Amino acid sequence: MYNDASLFPTNDNVSNVISAGVGVNARIKDLAEPVEVLYLNIGAKHGESITATIKTKTSVVCKYWDFTTSKWADDGCCLNETANPTQCLCNHLTNFALLVTSVQGPTDVVLSVISDVGCILSIIGLFVTILVHALHRESMKKRPAKILLNICSNLLIAYFIFVVGVSQTSNRTGCKVVAVLLHYFFLTTWCWMSVYSYDMYMSLVKVFRGSESKLLQRMAAFAYITPAAIVIITAGVAMGYVDQKQKSTLCGKVIDPTLSSSYIADHMCWLTGGSLYFGFLLPVAAMLMYNFFVFISIFRELNKNSSKVTTEHMRRTTKQTMTIAVTMTSLMGVTWVFGYLLVISTDVIYVTVFSWLFALSNTLQGFLIFLLTAVRRKNLRNVWTAPFKRLYSSTSSAAVSSMRKVSGRTASYSVSELTKYPNGEGDTAQTTTNV
Structure with missing residues (x-):
């Protein structure tokens, strides 16, 4: 029994160490019955608790000292969540320790x-953007508008699922379903963004004149099938292999519920660890780089061969399309750069800053698309502002008509009074005449 961890030099919070071994060089491992280590008077409980003003995240981990790496390791050890007092189970003899870390911060x-x-x-x-494009017949005849509708539709579904289900962590099965759907629809949105860039390249640089319907079908197959394959592989490997492997080897059936999945995080229904890095951020980074390379190619080609853009209308349309594509791609790219930076550190100030940056850039993507398309473009702006203009016009006409009626009645009254009193206003006029 070591009363402190001075012989185990690390930055981890270790109050005492219990050692159990046989001989000097012998290591006993793969025990049929795990070693049970009870920790009395440990009030900390693993997990996250939130009050009205304070959020406390407590990590209680069973570990052992690995002499080969001179670090605390946790393979073969686990925390028994159901035990009271706190219990660690390990399938080998070694230097056991319970590492407790609590981080508090304001909610x-x-x-x-x-x-x-x-x-x-x-x-x-x-x-509103989807509705405006659907009502504008001229816009729906063009392929870029159809692609933009797919971007908006998938992003709208992703936002709705995010608002409704991202915090529903109590039901782990439902939480996994929410994470899978978010994973799919966010990836689908990115794939359609790449399709949007590709379509611009084919229209402005290659001047594609093939079958528009077949090209759109191929684009849709890529945008919907590719994310499905990525999600199936990521979720299958994480939940079907990694999680099941942990369940079969980690101290029998004793599993930490907050770390029961390598696919979703413990505090929200979203990806974590390798699933986040390889299943989402890596594909997004690849599509982001592709989009910017396409934009650079388009800019260079248009500057080199400006004769391809012959009319003022075509120049304006090309500029608007490029502005929408570059702005949306930049914002979505910066958003997930913030999302990546958010998970690489646990410093409170660092996490707070990048949480704000990520939340603001992520949640306002859809509103920015609305401003770029349904507000900035006059022909589309007229679609959704026309009902308000008609309402305002009818209200103004009714008010003017009412005022005219009142003025008419006033004028009629004045004429009748003048007829009744031709010399003035009654007695006063008569008095004046007598004088």
Whole structure:
């Protein structure tokens, strides 16, 4: 029994160490019955607790000292969540320790409210954008508008699922379903963004004149099938292989519920660890680089051969299309750069700053698309502003008509009075005449 961890030099919070071994060089491992280590008077409980103003995240981990690496390791050891007092189970003899780490911080209510408001604004903006494009017949005849509708539709579904289900962590099965759907629809949105860039390249650089319907079908197959394959492989490997492997080897059937899946995080229904890096951020990074290379190629080709853009209308349309594509890709790319930077550190100030940056850029994507398409472009702006103009016009006409009626009645009254009193206003006029 070691009362402190001075013989085990690390930065981990270790209060005492229990050692159990046989001989000097012998290591006993793969025990049929695990070693049970009870820790009395340990009030900490593994997991996250949130009150009205304080959020506390406590990590309670059973580990042992690995002399080969001079670090605390956890393979072959686990925390028995159901035991009281705190119990560690290990399938080998070694230097056992319980590492307890608690991090407290204020619950950022303002950030949560702003995220919800941003998501709602994006949902409304995307819905109006879809409706405006659907009602504008001239726009629906063009392939870029059809691609933009697919971007908005998938992003709208992703936002709705995010608002409704991202915090439903109590039901782990439902939480996994939410994470799978978010994973798929966010990837689908990115794939359609790449399709949007490719379509611009084919139209402005290659001047493609093939079958538009067949090209759109091939684009749709890529945008919907590729994310499905990535999600199936990522979820299958994480939940079907890694998680099952842990269940079959880690101290029998004793499993830490907050770490029961390598696919979803413990505090939200979203990806974590390798699933996040390889199943989402890596494909997004690849598509982001592809989009920017395409934009550079288009800019260079248009500057080199400006004769391809012959009319003022075509120049304006090309500029608008490029502005939408570059802005959307840049914002979505910066958003997930913030998302990556958010998970690489646990420093409170660092996490707070990047949480704000990620939340603001992520939740306002849909609203920005609305501003770029349904507000900035005059022909589309007229679609959704026309009902308000008609309402305002009818209200103004009714008010003018009412005023005219009142003026008419006033004028009629004045004429009748003048007829009744031709010399003035009654007695006063008569008095004046007598004088």
